[in-house]
Amino acid sequence: MPVCPVQPEAFLTVLVFVWGACVGSFLNVCIYRIPAGMSVVTPRSHCPRCRAMIAWYDNIPLFSFLWLGARCRHCKTSITARYFGVELLTAVLFLAVWLKVGFGSGAPPLGLAPVNALRLIPIYWLVVSGLVLATFVDLDHMIIPDRISLGGIVAGIGLSALVPALHGAETVWPALLRAGAGAAIGFLSLWAIAWFGRLLFKKEAMGFGDVKLMSALGAFFGGYAVFFILLMSSLVGSVIGVVLIALQRKRLRARIPFGPFLALAAVLWILWGPVWWEWYVNLLLPPEMTTF
Numbered sequence: 001m002p003v004c005p006v007q008p009e010a011f012l013t014v015l016v017f018v019w020g021a022c023v024g025s026f027l028n029v030c031i032y033r034i035p036a037g038m039s040v041v042t043p044r045s046h047c048p049r050c051r052a053m054i055a056w057y058d059n060i061p062l063f064s065f066l067w068l069g070a071r072c073r074h075c076k077t078s079i080t081a082r083y084f085g086v087e088l089l090t091a092v093l094f095l096a097v098w099l100k101v102g103f104g105s106g107a108p109p110l111g112l113a114p115v116n117a118l119r120l121i122p123i124y125w126l127v128v129s130g131l132v133l134a135t136f137v138d139l140d141h142m143i144i145p146d147r148i149s150l151g152g153i154v155a156g157i158g159l160s161a162l163v164p165a166l167h168g169a170e171t172v173w174p175a176l177l178r179a180g181a182g183a184a185i186g187f188l189s190l191w192a193i194a195w196f197g198r199l200l201f202k203k204e205a206m207g208f209g210d211v212k213l214m215s216a217l218g219a220f221f222g223g224y225a226v227f228f229i230l231l232m233s234s235l236v237g238s239v240i241g242v243v244l245i246a247l248q249r250k251r252l253r254a255r256i257p258f259g260p261f262l263a264l265a266a267v268l269w270i271l272w273g274p275v276w277w278e279w280y281v282n283l284l285l286p287p288e289m290t291t292f
């Protein structure tokens, strides 16, 4: 039998990267259109300056941006590098989720937490896409639209019923219970922080969109994930906040959107969560109590 020159795993991995870039290209459209209340399907994309329709061959993710030298083919207006950045970021995140499968040798690279069911991969891709979307809309407009956050709660509970493995469960009811509890814990924890924040600082410390986004993450990943995401996002958020103030990029009382930090922490949970959780529990409990 002739040996195939390309390993099927390598081929699939390249395909996943390309697929991620395509999804990133669609997310660019969503980031622009969803806050404006526009349809994400029609009309076709056009140049915001000269209104010329963008042909399919000028709309190839990652490639067209480089090929056209970051300019519109017709009016030569420069295209922001963020389009390229969102496509690359989404492609890399899709790839990282895919690598959790761990081929051949068994253990995934980069210490990624192995995935316990292949069906979880498309769900992780969906969540990662939603988080990229929420991050850039929040950076642009300081809001997280309900279509993302409330949609996320509904999707999280629905997908938990469809794929109980999302919560490490075998049947529907325990998975639904964990999804519901996660959504409630997510909502209440961040709502309480927002409430105390308002009491302490006499201003809006956190938007209600963040509360709903955390609830969606709880629905997808359960209560432990909420705990991790809360700790990690506050930690990274305070460090970045202090750095921005020190560099005088933000004034002390300026509001920094919190959504991107929630999204970052959630991605870290998806990629490495169980590994960190085990480390954390080992840290807190004496060794004889940690039986997994």
Ligand SMILES: [Zn+2]
Residues within 6 Å of the ligand: 047, 048, 049, 050, 051, 052, 072, 073, 074, 075, 076, 077
């Ligand atoms: Zn143009």
